[in-house]
Every structure is written in C-alpha cells, then in structure tokens.
Amino acid sequence: MSVVHAAGFHVRHAVSRALATSNLSPMEATYRVLSARAHLDGRGRVASAEVTVRIERPRPVRGDDEEIGLVNPDGQHPLMARVPGRPDRLMDVLPVTRDRWARHAGGAVPPGADPWHPHVGVGFDAAQAYARAVGKVLPDPDDLRAAWGSARYPWGEAPDATRGRTEPPRYGDLVEVGTLPPTRAGFHDIGAWLHAWAADGALLGGLPGLASAAHDAEPCGFRCVQEV
Numbered sequence: 001m002s003v004v005h006a007a008g009f010h011v012r013h014a015v016s017r018a019l020a021t022s023n024l025s026p027m028e029a030t031y032r033v034l035s036a037r038a039h040l041d042g043r044g045r046v047a048s049a050e051v052t053v054r055i056e057r058p059r060p061v062r063g064d065d066e067e068i069g070l071v072n073p074d075g076q077h078p079l080m081a082r083v084p085g086r087p088d089r090l091m092d093v094l095p096v097t098r099d100r101w102a103r104h105a106g107g108a109v110p111p112g113a114d115p116w117h118p119h120v121g122v123g124f125d126a127a128q129a130y131a132r133a134v135g136k137v138l139p140d141p142d143d144l145r146a147a148w149g150s151a152r153y154p155w156g157e158a159p160d161a162t163r164g165r166t167e168p169p170r171y172g173d174l175v176e177v178g179t180l181p182p183t184r185a186g187f188h189d190i191g192a193w194l195h196a197w198a199a200d201g202a203l204l205g206g207l208p209g210l211a212s213a214a215h216d217a218e219p220c221g222f223r224c225v226q227e228v
Contacts, residue, residue, distance in 0.1 A: 001057060003034070007050040011036050012116075012178030012188070018053040027078045030058045032070050036181035038162045046179045061228050063087025069186040077226060081186035083139075084146045091139055091147060092223035094177045094188050095119075095196070096130065104130055116176040118194055120219040127197045127222040136224035138199040143225055147187050148205065154183045154191040164191040174219055197222040 004021050008014030012026075014036070019029045034052040041047040058075025067073050067082045071093055080090040099115035101122070102108050109115045122130075131138050139147075151157050159166035164180050178188045195203040203220055 001055045003052060003054045005050065005052045007048060009048060010046045010176065010179040011038060011049045011051060011181050012176070014049045014051040015053055015178075018051055019055065022055055024055065026071075028072075028075075029055060030070065030072045030075055031055045033182055033186070038180050040162060044161055046175065049179075049181075051181075061087060061090070069182070069184055071186050074228070077228070080226065083143050083225070084149075084185050086143065086146060088227050089139075089143055089225055090228055091143055091187065091225045093182065093186050095194060095221045095223045097177055101130070104133060114176060116178075118174055118177055118189070118219070118221040120174065120194070120221045122197075122220070122222065124197055124201050128199075130222075131224045134224065136226045138197055138222060139225045140199045141202060141204060144190075144196060144198055144204045147183070147185055147190055149183065149185075154187075155181075164189075165193045168193055193219070195220045 002022060004018040006014045006018035008017050015033065016026055019026060019031060032054045034054055036049065036051040038046045038049045059073065061067060061073050061082060068084055069081065071081050072078050073082060077090050079093050081093050083089040083091050095118040097115060098109045098113055098117050098119050101119040128138055148154050153164060155163040174194055182188045183190055190205060196205045198204050
C-alpha cells in the first residue's frame with residue numbers, strides 16, 4: 001500500500017507514528033519494518049529511533065518467504081508474525097508486558113511501574129494459564145530457535161547495542177519492549193537478555209546463542225503462539 005518513514009522516541013514509537021499516517025494503529029495494521037535504527041545516548045540508552053515501514057493489505061498466511069517479517073499478515077492476529085519455517089505458527093512480536101498481564105488479571109499496573117516493560121518473574125504454570133486464557137499456547141523450543149535464527153545474536157554474529165542488549169542488564173532491569181529494532185522475522189526483544197518460557201518448561205533465549213538457562217534465571221518473561 002504505502003512506504004512511510006518516521007522518527008520517534010524509540011522504535012515502537014516510530015512504528016506507531018508511521019502507521020498513524022494512514023490512520024492505523026499497531027493493533028489493526030498489517031505492516032513490515034523495512035529498516036530501523038536506534039540512536040543511543042552516552043550511557044547506551046535509546047535516545048531516539050527512525051524507521052521505514054511498508055503498510056500492506058492483509059492476505060492469507062501462505063508460508064512463503066514473502067510472509068517473513070510481516071506483522072498481522074492476515075489481519076486477524078494483531079502484533080503477531082509468522083515463525084520462520086513454520087507456516088502454521090504465529091508468535092507475538094513483543095513479550096507480554098506488565099500492562100497486558102494486569103488487564104488479564106483484572107488489575108492495574110502498580111504505581112510507578114512502566115506498563116511497557118516486560119512482565120518478568122512469572123512462573124511456568126502462570127505463563128501457561130495466561131496463554132490458554134487468550135486462546136494461545138507457549139512457544140515450543142523450535143519456535144524460539146527459529147525466531148532467533150542460526151547466528152550468535154538474532155541480528156548476526158557481532159554484538160550491536162543499537163539492535164539489542166549485548167550484556168546482562170544492570171540489577172535485572174530491562175528496557176521497554178519494542179525499544180530496539182525487530183529481527184528480520186519481525187520479532188522484538190528476542191535477544192534482549194530476557195529468557196522466555198517454552199512449552200516444555202525450558203527457559204530459552206536471553207544469552208548469546210540461545211543458551212538454555214536454569215529455571216530460576218532472571219529476568220524471565222514469555223510470549224505466546226497461535227496456530228492458524
């Protein structure tokens with residue numbers, strides 16, 4: 001449909017501004033991030049970002065390479081993208097946030113807490129229950145490995161602080177989801193040192209090379225998968 005360039009406070013904000021040019025929100029749009037760049041300040045924090053987004057019409061999920069990186073490909077799965085090599089599996093492009101968790105639990109985000117931070121410290125049973133409640137499942141290890149890719153980092157072999165966290169977060173604190181650019185497959189925060197629950201109870205991700213982690217590893221969050 002259209003290609004739009006936009007800037008924002010971080011990548012997620014820039015994408016939202018790009019979609020707004022067509023009166024669309026991320027929850028309803030079908031789009032692909034063609035390029036994204038995060039600009040860091042002197043302390044290594046994201047200070048601003050710019051993106052180029054192609055807004056597309058929804059179309060059936062076919063499973064070919066054209067679908068890789070397309071968010072909400074069929075117009076019926078907001079903020080989900082196809083898992084590479086697994087055409088019947090769509091996965092959340094963002095980890096579950098404090099805000100999503102609070103709405104699911106019928107509560108509110110605690111005062112002073114950032115609603116866009118990933119919800120961490122959740123146990124395996126609670127993550128499974130959340131996924132079931134929203135009509136989804138936890139990703140299996142193959143989903144997470146496919147989303148990560150074969151390189152040391154989701155974006156390649158070399159560390160790059162403008163694309164994802166390259167060292168453990170201080171005091172376990174993580175930045176807001178979607179602050180840095182997505183992978184080619186469309187997933188944010190795959191390589192942000194946030195371990196994710198898999199359907200078999202394993203914790204994967206976070207470390208370079210998609211290393212496994214002990215079940216008490218911190219920080220630990222999750223995202224969900226839906227079959228189509």
